[in-house]
Amino acid sequence: MNQPQQDFSDRVYWLVCQVPAGRVATYGQIATYAGSPRAARAVGNLMRLSLKNDRDVPWHRIINAKGGISSKGDAARAELQRRLLEAEGIEFDAAGICELEDYRWEPHEVFWDV
Numbered sequence: 001m002n003q004p005q006q007d008f009s010d011r012v013y014w015l016v017c018q019v020p021a022g023r024v025a026t027y028g029q030i031a032t033y034a035g036s037p038r039a040a041r042a043v044g045n046l047m048r049l050s051l052k053n054d055r056d057v058p059w060h061r062i063i064n065a066k067g068g069i070s071s072k073g074d075a076a077r078a079e080l081q082r083r084l085l086e087a088e089g090i091e092f093d094a095a096g097i098c099e100l101e102d103y104r105w106e107p108h109e110v111f112w113d114v
Helices: 003-017 027-033 040-052 075-087 109-113
Strands: none
Touching: 003 027, 003 040, 027 040
């Protein structure tokens, strides 16, 4: 794997680990914070890989920009993700959407000084 991709992956995994229980972030949000605002799909791929590779990251806290869970044809993973989020207090409406205004993780500005 080339170095720039590895650096992006490392930044993504580190950022995802910063999202606290009871909060969510979007794929695009993590991509932007990782320095590649157009790489939301890459973040999604990394989250799927983290689950497949049993990587210790809270992948379930990363959702789509509408506040929903992206199943990408894997209904079992989507159901697991929803159960994990609900166990952390995230509520979904009848359409399977959580209110991002209530649950989105927004790091404090001093977060970026670390």
